[in-house]
Amino acid sequence: MTLRMFQSSVSSHMFPRVLLSSGPLSSTAAGRWSRFLQSSPILPHQLLRPAALSLNLPGIISSIWDSVLRAVPKKKTSHMKKRHRQMAGKALKDLKNINTCSGCGQMKRAHVLCPHCVEGMLSPIEYVGRESLITCFLILSASGATALKIHSTTDPDFPLVQSIDGVHKVGCHHIVTNGKGSRAVSVGFGGEINVWACREGTWSKDDAASGNMAGAAGTWAVALSDDGQYLAGVTQDGHIKVWDLNANGELIRDYETKGSFGTCLDMSADGRLIASGHENGSVYIFSTETGRMPFSLSGLVKPVRTVAFSPGGKLLAAAGDSRVIVLYDTSSGEQVANLSGHSAWILSLSWSHTGEYLLSSSFDGKVKVWSIDTRSCVATHSETEKAVWSAKWLPKTGKTEGFATAGASRSIAFYREATGG
Structure with a gap:
């Protein structure tokens, strides 16, 4: 009897909507259930609360809304525009970048010939x-x-x-x-x-x-x-x-x-x-x-x-x-x-x-x-x-x-x- 009541209570905690429609327990069963809970230290005290109080409605609604938002695809147009702006900025940065010439050690613009290395060239x-x-x-x-x-x-x-x-x-x-x-x-x-x-x-x-x-x-x-x-x-x-x-x-x-x-x-x-x-x-x-x-x-x-x-x-x-x-x-x-x-x-x-x-x-x-x-x-x-x-x-x-x-x-x-x- 005690084992059956333990399984039923766990089910009511996990599936409250199904068990809420059941009729109220008899006073004898309630007394036995209460005595069982008092003598069972392994069960949490949260099981003493009614099943309806264990519902977290705001959390459920929030998770459902997050799922809906994740299912909606992002706008690819805005992403591509952002990427184009990034690439344009990178090209501008590379064009103005200054580095050290590997040949003579002087400063020069990137991707162009060093003026110090080629200053002696006639042609x-x-x-x-x-x-x-x-x-x-x-x-x-x-x-x-x-x-x-x-x-x-x-x-x-x-x-x-x-x-x-x-x-x-x-x-x-x-x-x-x-x-x-x-x-x-x-x-x-x-x-x-x-x-x-x-x-x-x-x-x-x-x-x-x-x-x-x-x-x-x-x-x-x-x-x-x-x-x-x-x-x-x-x-x-x-x-x-x-x-x-x-x-x-x-x-x-x-x-x-x-x-x-x-x-x-x-x-x-x-x-x-x-x-x-x-x-x-x-x-x-x-x-x-x-x-x-x-x-x-x-x-x-x-x-x-x-x-x-x-x-x-x-x-x-x-x-x-x-x-x-x-x-x-x-x-x-x-x-x-x-x-x-x-x-x-x-x-x-x-x-x-x-x-x-x-x-x-x-x-x-x-x-x-x-x-x-x-x-x-x-x-x-x-x-x-x-x-x-x-x-x-x-x-x-x-x-x-x-x-x-x-x-x-x-x-x-x-x-x-x-x-x-």
Whole structure:
């Protein structure tokens, strides 16, 4: 009897409208029910109240009204107008945004060329990246064969305009140019270094500067100063040497490292700094003014295959078998950023002319464009699965950027920035 009364009371609390229509309980049952409640400490005292008093009518009505409001769809028109206002404000903010130039460190407007970096340009066609194999009108390429190929950049089809055969008996593995594209230097597998001069659009060998460089044996990678006067080279035993080409190849500097194979080399645009990468993962920066090594950089434990100074010389990028691009501050030697994304050896690095973008190519055929401001990859090209040995920016002649790549596919590929128009 007690169990049945307990179940009935719980039902009346949960479903009051159903049990309110029942008749009143007898006095005997009420007495038993009252005595049961008094002797049952587990039941709450709220069960002693009538069922009608347990109703929370305002709460029920409020919940029903909230359900109705949630069921009504929002006005999409007002939401879209709000979104358009937000986007318009963002575009206006980006247009007026001021940031720091990655090339020279000066303040400039976002998304435009730095006026401090380009103030010395006579015209866009006359400016070219110092470290590039690409001159204002020509592309010089070496494919490991004995010949050098020269292609014209003034024609949209990039035709072959000159081929110099037999320049290196075993083959050529490095070629560099100065800033104006008037002088080039090539290095062969046989250890010979050839200096080339461009006169009226035709390249010829400079015999006076080529045959008189002392200590050139064992040179692997080279870098040419912006004016073409000084040539720096790193040797197989880790020495960094500097020659004066205007003085018939006189040796003027000889820096010594720990003796690891020198795999890559670069010189800053102003000629004050020289950076070298080595097989043991070491990266060194030398000062041509003091003749000393201010920094020995860490961060790469595997062979370094490419190093590149930014146009303003504020940053040095280094990469190789570790598959990570490391950025260093040349004034302090500190590691300021790591750019990760490549899944194979990184073989080449090239800065854009303003220093806002960094171009990289890898052994798996991928070419990536990195934003220095955001420290992120903004474009990836994977048209080939073969190694891309070199990637270089083209001279900027219009509103868009472009670059060229060459690799194991035995071809030169050209890319330009998509404008959307």
